[in-house]
Amino acid sequence: MASFQTAVALVFVVFGVVSSCPEGYHRLGSKCYAVLREEFSWPEAQTACRTFGGFLAEIRSSEEYHLISGWLSQIKATIPSVSVWSSGSDMLIEGQWMHPGSTRLTYAHWAHGQPNNHNHKEHCLSLWGNGHYQYNDLACSIELNPLCQSRSG
Numbered sequence: 001m002a003s004f005q006t007a008v009a010l011v012f013v014v015f016g017v018v019s020s021c022p023e024g025y026h027r028l029g030s031k032c033y034a035v036l037r038e039e040f041s042w043p044e045a046q047t048a049c050r051t052f053g054g055f056l057a058e059i060r061s062s063e064e065y066h067l068i069s070g071w072l073s074q075i076k077a078t079i080p081s082v083s084v085w086s087s088g089s090d091m092l093i094e095g096q097w098m099h100p101g102s103t104r105l106t107y108a109h110w111a112h113g114q115p116n117n118h119n120h121k122e123h124c125l126s127l128w129g130n131g132h133y134q135y136n137d138l139a140c141s142i143e144l145n146p147l148c149q150s151r152s153g
């Protein structure tokens with residue numbers, strides 16, 4: 001009985017650790033995300049996420065993408081901009097989409113016809129609210145709400 005109670009207590013401790021995200025962040029799988037309320041250009045969005053204890057969300061897998069796009073679809077009405085910024089740009093080499101630190105994107109879920117580099121000016125990665133939050137390249141100067149990922153947890 002004692003060992004059963006210990007086991008139950010352990011489950012709660014582990015669950016408590018797993019379910020805690022920094023204030024303002026929302027847990028999806030093993031990571032924590034937040035959509036900032038203010039709109040920024042893509043470079044400013046990187047800074048804003050850092051200030052908020054994180055970085056622009058780096059989507060690494062199909063599982064992460066589907067958790068994120070599902071959550072964003074649920075809270076779409078509360079997000080001021082139609083799309084949100086996430087990590088990824090091809091501003092260094094056209095067509096080579098990278099996370100900061102020159103890490104190639106390991107997963108991409110482009111909307112139909114994207115990336116189209118419209119007017120040769122679209123080098124930053126957004127998740128498009130009218131397209132189930134699939135990827136779209138946009139001009140980096142456009143101001144959108146950033147999707148941040150917490151540095152801790």
Ligand SMILES: [Ca+2]
Pocket residue numbers: 114115116117118122136137138
């Ligand atoms: Ca585009």
